[in-house]
Amino acid sequence: MTPRDPLDRLLDSFAARLGAEAVVRDAGRLHVYAGDGSPMHDALPRAVVFPRDTADVAAIVRACADARVPFVARGAGTGLSGGATALDGGIVLALNRMDRVLAVDPVDRTATLEPGVRNLAVSEAAAEHGLFYAPDPSSQAVCTVGGNVAHNSGGPHTLKHGVTVNHVLGLTLVQPDGHVVRVGDGACGYDLLALLTGSEGTLGIVTEVTVRLLRRPETVVTLLAAFDSIEAASEATSAVIAAGIVPAALEMLDAEVVTALRAAFGFEFPGGAQALLLVECDGVLPGMDEELADVSTLLREHGALSLRAAHDDAERAEIWTARKKAFGALGRIARHYYTQDGVIPRTRLPEMLRRVREVAARRGLRVANVFHAGDGNLHPCILFDSDDDKTKRNVLEAGAEILRHCVELGGSLTGEHGVGVEKREWMSTLYAPDDLAVMARLRDALDPSGLCNPKKVLPLGAGCGELSALGRRAAL
Numbered sequence: 001m002t003p004r005d006p007l008d009r010l011l012d013s014f015a016a017r018l019g020a021e022a023v024v025r026d027a028g029r030l031h032v033y034a035g036d037g038s039p040m041h042d043a044l045p046r047a048v049v050f051p052r053d054t055a056d057v058a059a060i061v062r063a064c065a066d067a068r069v070p071f072v073a074r075g076a077g078t079g080l081s082g083g084a085t086a087l088d089g090g091i092v093l094a095l096n097r098m099d100r101v102l103a104v105d106p107v108d109r110t111a112t113l114e115p116g117v118r119n120l121a122v123s124e125a126a127a128e129h130g131l132f133y134a135p136d137p138s139s140q141a142v143c144t145v146g147g148n149v150a151h152n153s154g155g156p157h158t159l160k161h162g163v164t165v166n167h168v169l170g171l172t173l174v175q176p177d178g179h180v181v182r183v184g185d186g187a188c189g190y191d192l193l194a195l196l197t198g199s200e201g202t203l204g205i206v207t208e209v210t211v212r213l214l215r216r217p218e219t220v221v222t223l224l225a226a227f228d229s230i231e232a233a234s235e236a237t238s239a240v241i242a243a244g245i246v247p248a249a250l251e252m253l254d255a256e257v258v259t260a261l262r263a264a265f266g267f268e269f270p271g272g273a274q275a276l277l278l279v280e281c282d283g284v285l286p287g288m289d290e291e292l293a294d295v296s297t298l299l300r301e302h303g304a305l306s307l308r309a310a311h312d313d314a315e316r317a318e319i320w321t322a323r324k325k326a327f328g329a330l331g332r333i334a335r336h337y338y339t340q341d342g343v344i345p346r347t348r349l350p351e352m353l354r355r356v357r358e359v360a361a362r363r364g365l366r367v368a369n370v371f372h373a374g375d376g377n378l379h380p381c382i383l384f385d386s387d388d389d390k391t392k393r394n395v396l397e398a399g400a401e402i403l404r405h406c407v408e409l410g411g412s413l414t415g416e417h418g419v420g421v422e423k424r425e426w427m428s429t430l431y432a433p434d435d436l437a438v439m440a441r442l443r444d445a446l447d448p449s450g451l452c453n454p455k456k457v458l459p460l461g462a463g464c465g466e467l468s469a470l471g472r473r474a475a476l
């Protein structure tokens with residue numbers, strides 16, 4: 001009899017606890033868990049396990065720690081930066097079976113959720129109480145609240161309501177050694193909730209989240225404005241914010257996206273439309289007409305060719321469909337697209353979009369832009385058709401160049417897709433070695449074995465070990 005591989009024995013023990021169907025080991029099925037929506041960062045896990053509750057997660061993590069097997073949490077796998085992929089022969093803990101809405105409290109206006117609950121399901125559960133959950137990633141129909149916490153996700157309505165960290169009240173965490181802790185819930189002391197939100201699954205696995213719910217606004221008005229250039233639409237964006245108006249959402253789509261939407265779904269836009277701006281205002285009824293009039297005037301003054309207003313849910317859904325189908329439309333005009341995620345000060349939008357065009361032209365690539373203009377969060381989508389390494393390298397380098405421009409213009413490397421594997425090496429363009437060393441020391445303190453989602457977020461170039469050594473030296 002051949003001796004069993006230690007990992008096989010570990011997986012057998014998981015199967016005994018969870019049931020054989022909850023442990024995936026065959027290569028064909030493992031491919032489903034190799035990527036996270038990006039065509040660039042696939043890595044095949046050794047196995048995928050499906051825990052049912054916090055106790056299961058704690059037991060699996062403890063066993064992995066004892067056996068020195070790396071592990072990574074996974075929600076819906078829509079992160080796009082390679083964050084949910086298993087490196088170093090690790091296993092994936094897929095949290096999709098932990099998908100119960102545990103409680104909705106309409107009096108306290110909170111919801112308590114398992115991590116695998118879909119983002120949209122939170123607002124659906126809260127709707128009967130006239131409440132909603134504000135962070136609304138465009139992937140909200142599938143992405144999970146665990147992934148949202150790990151990426152500190154936002155969405156079109158982030159502009160007014162803030163990102164996930166502004167709405168998480170407490171959470172339960174399985175630490176990298178398997179211990180379970182509860183953080184937040186109004187406690188004083190260090191703000192561990194803020195530390196964990198956005199930590200990309202590198203400091204433990206979130207197994208329960210309590211979030212704040214907001215009352216649904218009394219009234220919502222959505223406008224779709226067409227412009228003859230992206231520059232005009234960018235100027236209009238700045239003008240609205242400079243006037244002291246904070247719309248609930250301010251989203252932009254460029255000419256490439258407009259063309260793709262026309263071709264794919266037959267959307268009708270005015271003839272000369274080279275850019276679309278979607279503006280949504282919400283609030284109480286008195287004052288809304290005035291706000292709408294002010295926004296409309298500003299958009300016209302800055303060159304809007306046409307304005308279309310939606311006043312009810314059906315009309316609004318029609319306008320949002322154009323925004324939400326943008327990525328689908330791009331998928332029809334190119335075999336692959338690589339979506340970048342950078343942040344710049346809003347006032348630098350025209351300059352940044354010009355630089356994006358220059359990068360694309362110099363490298364012979366097509367780029368489409370669909371993004372959260374209000375908070376300067378860009379998503380240049382680089383379109384490409386070939387699978388060859390040369391093309392992929394060109395696309396990756398274009399993405400890196402675009403992000404370098406974001407940093408140069410005073411922005412940041414990611415607004416919502418995380419650092420993951422993709423941007424890990426670029427962190428040193430944004431942070432000084434001492435700053436990175438503090439992060440590395442923090443990570444060392446919370447995950448001394450380095451098994452929890454290894455090789456993500458912090459650069460390997462300088463060597464994570466070297467960085468933490470640098471941190472330790474700084475502490476002496």
Ligand SMILES: Cc1cc2nc3c(=O)[nH]c(=O)nc-3n(C[C@H](O)[C@H](O)[C@H](O)COP(=O)(O)OP(=O)(O)OC[C@H]3O[C@@H](n4cnc5c(N)ncnc54)[C@H](O)[C@@H]3O)c2cc1C
Nearest residue numbers: 075076077078079083138144146147150153154201206416
């Ligand atoms: C078409 C499209 C549109 C998008 N639009 C937006 C947008 O508008 N706003 C936005 O913010 N993002 C957007 N994203 C990115 C992505 O959907 C979000 O970042 C989302 O929050 C990821 O959730 P997920 O469940 O898919 O996480 P995954 O991709 O599964 O995981 C992401 C990271 O979170 C970690 N993680 C997952 N669950 C847990 C857990 N329970 N505990 C600890 N760590 C965990 C993983 O290890 C990984 O590092 C978009 C993606 C796509 C494909």
